Amino acid sequence: MRRLAILSLVLPLATPSLAAFPCDELWGERNAVYADAGYCFRTARGIAAFGNAGCRYDDIRDVPLSARDRAKVNEIVRQERENGCRG
Template identity: 50%
Template sequence: MRALTMGLAVLGPLLVMTAMPLPARAESCDDLWYARNEIYKAQGYCFRTRRGIEAFGNAGCRYDNADEVPLSAAQRRTIADIQREERARRCPR
């Protein structure tokens, strides 16, 4: 929760590229889910779930396995922060 109150902007396409910290204005579990998966989409992940495909599509995707997506250390930290917050909020998986 502390990370959400740091006054940071919600991740956008530019921020995804630079791997900014957890979005400050994440109002819901849906916001957290979107911010996390936006990072994966920007790096070429091929979504498998209906929700992911509907939100992001799979045009131009290159990686079927999330573990193979080339993420920077900063992006990995951001994803871990988001996942921590999702657990704290008991967001559905």
């Protein structure tokens, strides 16, 4: 499994430095959280980046995330919106 662990040093929570990361890296870090928690990816991009070996959750709403991981995902999503990232 390929992991784009680039933000673990600048997160766990809001930081102005997130704006410096390109959309692809934000996408990768956000989805790495879900992959680590057992999400089964549906898109070719997600499957290519993370695979589905050992996945357990087909619905992203069912993926159990810690409060820290949920905050990390929310902050990344906020930054993706601010940067105008798509998908």
